[in-house]
Amino acid sequence: MERIVELYGPLRDLAAEGRVVLVLPDDARAVDVRQALLRHRAGDAANGVEAALANLLERTVVAADEVILSDADAVGAARTLALLPPVCGG
Secondary structure (H helix, E strand, O other), X not given: OEEEEEEOXXXXXXXXXXXXXXXXXXXXXXXXXXXXXXXXOHHHHHHOHHHHHHHHHHOOEEEEOOEEEOOOOEOOOOOOEEEEOOOOOO
């Protein structure tokens, strides 16, 4: 199924609108959302972006309807999916 996924932090640079449409399996888990984004950007391998994205996604969490999910949690019928990379600052 196609799902709209909101992107935050440096991930927002991947899409002009700050969100992407990803194809996810019906029984998608949080880890599947991150893997789908990596597949979506697979064409960037030539310029090294894919490796940097893979590194960032390892530290990124998935939220479904404003609830942080563990990798094994199902995204279910959540209205909103978001990828939240780590942040720092003061």
